[in-house]
Amino acid sequence: MRLEDHLRARAADAGRKTALVCGDRRISYGEFNHSAERLAAALAAAGVHRGDRVLVFMDNGPEAALSIFAVWISGAVLVPVNPSAKAGRIAFLLNHCRPTAIVTQSRLAPVVADAAQQFPAPLHVLLTEPHPALPNAALFASALLAEPMSTIDDGRQEDDLATILYTSGSTGDPKGVMMAHANLDAAASSIVSYLENTTDDIILSVLPLSFGYGLTQLLTAVFSGATLILEKSFAFPYAVFERLRDEHATGFPLVPSMVAMMLQMKDLDPALFASLRYVTSAAAPLPVDHIRRLKDFLPGARLYSMYGQTECIRATYLPFEQLETRPGSAGIAIPGMRAIVVDEAGKPAESDTVGELVVSGPNVMRGYWEAPEATAMALRPHPETGALRLHTGDLFTADADGFLTFIARRDDIIKSRGEKVPPKEVETVLHALPGVAEALVAGVPDPVLGQAIKAFVVLADANLTERDVLRHCARHLEDYMVPKVIEFVTALPKTDSGKLSRRLATEMHSTRKGPDV
Amino acid sequence: MMGNTGTEIMADDTKTAIRAFIIENFLFGDDNQPLPDDMSLIDNDLVDSTGILELVGYIEKEFGFKVEDREIVPANLDSIARILAYVDSKRAK
Numbered sequence: 001m002r003l004e005d006h007l008r009a010r011a012a013d014a015g016r017k018t019a020l021v022c023g024d025r026r027i028s029y030g031e032f033n034h035s036a037e038r039l040a041a042a043l044a045a046a047g048v049h050r051g052d053r054v055l056v057f058m059d060n061g062p063e064a065a066l067s068i069f070a071v072w073i074s075g076a077v078l079v080p081v082n083p084s085a086k087a088g089r090i091a092f093l094l095n096h097c098r099p100t101a102i103v104t105q106s107r108l109a110p111v112v113a114d115a116a117q118q119f120p121a122p123l124h125v126l127l128t129e130p131h132p133a134l135p136n137a138a139l140f141a142s143a144l145l146a147e148p149m150s151t152i153d154d155g156r157q158e159d160d161l162a163t164i165l166y167t168s169g170s171t172g173d174p175k176g177v178m179m180a181h182a183n184l185d186a187a188a189s190s191i192v193s194y195l196e197n198t199t200d201d202i203i204l205s206v207l208p209l210s211f212g213y214g215l216t217q218l219l220t221a222v223f224s225g226a227t228l229i230l231e232k233s234f235a236f237p238y239a240v241f242e243r244l245r246d247e248h249a250t251g252f253p254l255v256p257s258m259v260a261m262m263l264q265m266k267d268l269d270p271a272l273f274a275s276l277r278y279v280t281s282a283a284a285p286l287p288v289d290h291i292r293r294l295k296d297f298l299p300g301a302r303l304y305s306m307y308g309q310t311e312c313i314r315a316t317y318l319p320f321e322q323l324e325t326r327p328g329s330a331g332i333a334i335p336g337m338r339a340i341v342v343d344e345a346g347k348p349a350e351s352d353t354v355g356e357l358v359v360s361g362p363n364v365m366r367g368y369w370e371a372p373e374a375t376a377m378a379l380r381p382h383p384e385t386g387a388l389r390l391h392t393g394d395l396f397t398a399d400a401d402g403f404l405t406f407i408a409r410r411d412d413i414i415k416s417r418g419e420k421v422p423p424k425e426v427e428t429v430l431h432a433l434p435g436v437a438e439a440l441v442a443g444v445p446d447p448v449l450g451q452a453i454k455a456f457v458v459l460a461d462a463n464l465t466e467r468d469v470l471r472h473c474a475r476h477l478e479d480y481m482v483p484k485v486i487e488f489v490t491a492l493p494k495t496d497s498g499k500l501s502r503r504l505a506t507e508m509h510s511t512r513k514g515p516d517v
Numbered sequence: 518m519m520g521n522t523g524t525e526i527m528a529d530d531t532k533t534a535i536r537a538f539i540i541e542n543f544l545f546g547d548d549n550q551p552l553p554d555d556m557s558l559i560d561n562d563l564v565d566s567t568g569i570l571e572l573v574g575y576i577e578k579e580f581g582f583k584v585e586d587r588e589i590v591p592a593n594l595d596s597i598a599r600i601l602a603y604v605d606s607k608r609a610k
């Protein structure tokens with residue numbers, strides 16, 4: 001089933017039910033669908049056709065949710081972008097997937113205007129409110145007056161691409177994960193089944209819709225007819241918790257850094273969370289100690305530990321009743337999918353033996369956008385059947401009962417605040433700063449962030465300060481990629497063969513680690 | 518000069534200190550960006566969730582009182598003006 005058909009079905013069977021709550025606004029399923037159909041018509045009139053890409057670059061809010069479904073109704077492919085992205089990132093995306101249109105908001109207009117100068121093709125811009133940086137942009141207010149776009153026969157099918165989710169690889173440029181409607185339909189339906197979501201659920205999400213785990217909150221809400229409360233950020237945890245209490249939220253998706261913040265708060269009243277039926281954790285493994293403390297703090301809520309990656313959205317979950325006996329496990333494959341640990345030859349590994357997790361099922365991506373080599377590395381044929389399986393690059397073990405445990409990532413990707421940070425991308429920016437001779441970036445353990453980004457820098461200009469370096473990074477990198485710590489060193493750690501070593505850098509950090517980190 | 522009461526001088530010093538902390542820590546010393554007193558720190562992407570915790574740590578240390586978890590809300594902390602009003606109200610107690 002195509003994704004917009006789920007929204008149409010909700011508008012038909014529960015049109016008056018509240019779909020979205022954002023700030024003071026409450027939007028019913030009927031209004032949600034109707035407004036999305038109008039926006040879709042405006043996009044179509046501006047030249048967006050089946051298969052065209054459309055960037056949605058917005059904060060969490062009603063406009064973002066409407067835009068996402070409008071893109072699908074128009075038949076186009078959604079490319080969601082983190083609202084903290086800088087112009088360089090947007091310019092890369094424009095030139096990489098060559099969208100027909102971008103939907104954004106006035107706060108981000110200067111960034112878009114800057115990026116658009118680096119993109120030669122015509123680009124239709126749809127803005128929530130006017131902004132002088134984009135004088136020719138179309139506006140939401142007039143787009144919402146368009147005649148609603150109903151079903152049109154342009155040959156669309158569920159195997160069409162629904163989205164390209166950009167993810168950061170270990171080397172080189174970001175890769176665009178191509179998900180068809182059928183992929184997201186399968187993944188979200190599976191999640192709804194194991195979380196047992198129903199029309200009674202009220203899900204509160206602070207996760208950006210540009211992030212797979214955030215987008216699935218919108219999809220699972222629409223699939224089950226639940227209400228989704230969208231918050232822009234978790235910067236004020238207590239305000240979010242009061243919202244959760246006031247709206248009687250039943251579901252609360254978390255990432256490990258949010259759990260760490262919750263557990264750091266003293267005198268936090270469990271009564272704020274009394275309405276919660278479940279909480280989920282994904283994006284990075286939650287420390288077992290945090291799982292225990294969270295479980296003790298929220299005895300009435302089911303806690304689901306989950307594992308996934310953008311390439312398949314979600315791969316495993318731990319049934320909540322297993323949490324007592326296997327707290328450190330990532331669980332089993334989600335319903336309808338397979339997830340097994342294999343050895344180097346691609347054959348099932350012995351139990352309790354470390355191997356790579358491979359995933360198969362209708363949730364697995366179609367490949368990376370215009371990157372056949374990377375696709376061939378990730379999607380490899382089963383040694384016997386030849387069916388394509390997703391090689392996650394993550395190392396796991398499976399116990400005798402088939403329960404999986406995450407061991408480590410195969411590559412050097414830093415996971416900070418639940419976001420993936422490829423060291424190379426940060427190093428590229430550092431190297432662009434005059435006065436920096438050499439730089440190496442590694443993840444170091446951090447109680448709140450999971451990993452903190454640390455940059456080891458060899459200076460060519462001794463007058464350069466830590467602040468100069470951080471300021472440069474903040475100008476050229478998305479927030480979560482800006483290093484937390486800069487250490488000036490006389491030489492970067494190298495292996496005997498002379499290759500730069502992130503592992504040695506991390507070890508260097510742990511032996512020198514002071515009370516500052 | 519005569520018109521300045523002690524409280525006003527104190528409020529000015531507090532505001533200067535708060536502003537300096539924000540520029541130093543969230544703008545990495547870049548004071549060329551406009552930073553009006555009523556500008557939302559969150560909506561304008563100056564501060565994220567870890568930044569708020571740093572801000573709370575600074576307030577506790579600098580002004581010598583404890584910030585309760587339930588006081589860590591936008592109404593108290595989301596602009597220089599709000600932080601100033603919050604700090605003043607706590608000190609008045």
